[in-house]
Amino acid sequence: MSPTAIFRKYELQNYVVYLGFIAIFLFFAVTLHDAGFTSTRNLTNILLQTAPATILAIGLVFALSAGEIDLSFGSAVAVSALSAAVVMQVLPMPLAILAGLGAGLAVGAFNGLLVAWLRLPSFLVTLATLGLFAGVARTMTNLRSIPVTNDFFTGVFGSGKLFGVPSLVWWTVIGVVIGHLVYRHTRFGAHVLATGDNARAAQVSGIKVPRVRFMVLTICGGCAGLAGLLYAGRLQSATYTLGESDLMIVIAAVIVGGTALNGGKGSIIGALIGSLLMGMLNNGLILMGLQVSDQMIVRGLIILVAVAASLRDTTR
Amino acid sequence: MTQPILSLTDIHKAFGGVVAIDNFSLDLHPGEIVALVGDNGAGKSTLIKIVSGVHKPTTGSIRLDGEETSFSDASGAREAGIEVVYQDLALADQQPVYMNMFLGRELTKGPLGLLDKRKMMNDTQELVDELDVRIPSASATIRDLSGGQRQGIAIARATHWASKLILLDEPTAALGVAETARVEELVLSLRERNIAILIVSHSLDQVFRLSNRICVLRRGQQIGVRDTATTDKNEIIAMITGLQT
Ligand SMILES: Nc1ncnc2c1ncn2[C@@H]1O[C@H](COP(=O)(O)OP(=O)(O)O)[C@@H](O)[C@H]1O
Ligand SMILES: [Mg+2]
Numbered sequence: 001m002s003p004t005a006i007f008r009k010y011e012l013q014n015y016v017v018y019l020g021f022i023a024i025f026l027f028f029a030v031t032l033h034d035a036g037f038t039s040t041r042n043l044t045n046i047l048l049q050t051a052p053a054t055i056l057a058i059g060l061v062f063a064l065s066a067g068e069i070d071l072s073f074g075s076a077v078a079v080s081a082l083s084a085a086v087v088m089q090v091l092p093m094p095l096a097i098l099a100g101l102g103a104g105l106a107v108g109a110f111n112g113l114l115v116a117w118l119r120l121p122s123f124l125v126t127l128a129t130l131g132l133f134a135g136v137a138r139t140m141t142n143l144r145s146i147p148v149t150n151d152f153f154t155g156v157f158g159s160g161k162l163f164g165v166p167s168l169v170w171w172t173v174i175g176v177v178i179g180h181l182v183y184r185h186t187r188f189g190a191h192v193l194a195t196g197d198n199a200r201a202a203q204v205s206g207i208k209v210p211r212v213r214f215m216v217l218t219i220c221g222g223c224a225g226l227a228g229l230l231y232a233g234r235l236q237s238a239t240y241t242l243g244e245s246d247l248m249i250v251i252a253a254v255i256v257g258g259t260a261l262n263g264g265k266g267s268i269i270g271a272l273i274g275s276l277l278m279g280m281l282n283n284g285l286i287l288m289g290l291q292v293s294d295q296m297i298v299r300g301l302i303i304l305v306a307v308a309a310s311l312r313d314t315t316r
Numbered sequence: 317m318t319q320p321i322l323s324l325t326d327i328h329k330a331f332g333g334v335v336a337i338d339n340f341s342l343d344l345h346p347g348e349i350v351a352l353v354g355d356n357g358a359g360k361s362t363l364i365k366i367v368s369g370v371h372k373p374t375t376g377s378i379r380l381d382g383e384e385t386s387f388s389d390a391s392g393a394r395e396a397g398i399e400v401v402y403q404d405l406a407l408a409d410q411q412p413v414y415m416n417m418f419l420g421r422e423l424t425k426g427p428l429g430l431l432d433k434r435k436m437m438n439d440t441q442e443l444v445d446e447l448d449v450r451i452p453s454a455s456a457t458i459r460d461l462s463g464g465q466r467q468g469i470a471i472a473r474a475t476h477w478a479s480k481l482i483l484l485d486e487p488t489a490a491l492g493v494a495e496t497a498r499v500e501e502l503v504l505s506l507r508e509r510n511i512a513i514l515i516v517s518h519s520l521d522q523v524f525r526l527s528n529r530i531c532v533l534r535r536g537q538q539i540g541v542r543d544t545a546t547t548d549k550n551e552i553i554a555m556i557t558g559l560q561t
Contacts, residue, residue: 185430187422190411194419197408204406205420206391264410
């Protein structure tokens, strides 16, 4: 067996993310021990901060697996958070939750319509809507931040706890479990993978390919909506920049987690680990005392290496 | 003779001004392999697509088990028990064999409708064993298989789902000699399943090895149908080309 065949047979690329995770964890644990990297408080913090990115990553796994991509979540998150915050000021809180999720779903469905039935490439469509909704987010409140003060809302989507477990951890777990079940163990998940793998084969097998494409982009929108609520809850405010910096991190998390850029293959659990890895990286670089500009450079380089390592096999 | 599984009567198909099929009639019986031969552009693939519901004939009738049918699309034909093995196989390369076997028709279980992977795997293993398609396992990934194994999977899939008819469009075009022989054995073994098989092939040797009857098309015209046992290559070649040899 050739090295690439062995690599593929044992799905070694799936383990790169786990190995990388452990390696980076150990590195920070040793070098940043005195800075408190391994303190419970810091590790919990990493977990809480990555919650929105993990939710976004789950949506992106579906999109990439179906052979599509979503870039628009970079601004859909802000539109959702702002919608929730604005509605909350004048209407009952449950409607604010619906507004936030609804805004995300609407962005996703809009992308989905253009991609599924007009057959426009999702890369271009969502690049355009990324810009479009970044503009919408800015005009919604004239660049102002909107405070989120409803205790129930900030509890459920931010600082609250249930059975001693922070609500953001609950959202992460719920998102990953449902995402994994749907992705690996339902007909829909199978149809997503088949569509991304060989759209023609999927179509002649009776799979409704346009519907799958529409659905994955709508799921991405829904995830952006939930991520927007989580940001609003944790930060107790909403602003137009929310989600902007997640674009690179989420894509990197998903790719590092073993999801193929060109469809047909992916992992929700891998995306979770990838997202935690990115969060850890972020945290470690800050604890190291690097300046923001240096953080960006180092993070970019590390992501390059990580992505290269995890893509080793896909160019067979 | 038994009632035909499929009867095509006076099928005519035009694409705009181009007549792709003109006045085509053919009966297919259970347990029979009929070969469809003709030069490039003769209309073979068009005919396959008409029977599989991809194209609607402009005029003419399709009867299945004696009943007049009209397929709105490929799903309609599939539901009626007609399966196609496409030239490009239509397999999802990065998915396991068993998921391809059940592509679009996945089995589920329980109140949540979760995939029944175990049953799909077992059924797949049973089928490939029965048909003697040799693959490492039902959970092997398609792209790790050879061309012959993939074609074996594609045919096994069609066999699993077809209750009436399997259409094969050049099933061995991309295969080597040994693999072609394996696939031919497989096709011959399907005869016992009491379904009809319509096969398009460019290899006359293959056509003579496999078929009971040979139907010749030339530029959309049905030139004739011959019993394989009572014709020979020269006659078929003359019919295909329109030249005397
Ligand atoms: N979708 C189509 N639109 C227009 N013309 C077509 C189409 N499909 C086939 N044809 C024409 O019909 C004729 C028969 O084609 P085809 O069935 O593919 O032949 P074969 O499979 O025997 O090589 C050709 O002249 C081809 O150009
Ligand atoms: Mg053809």
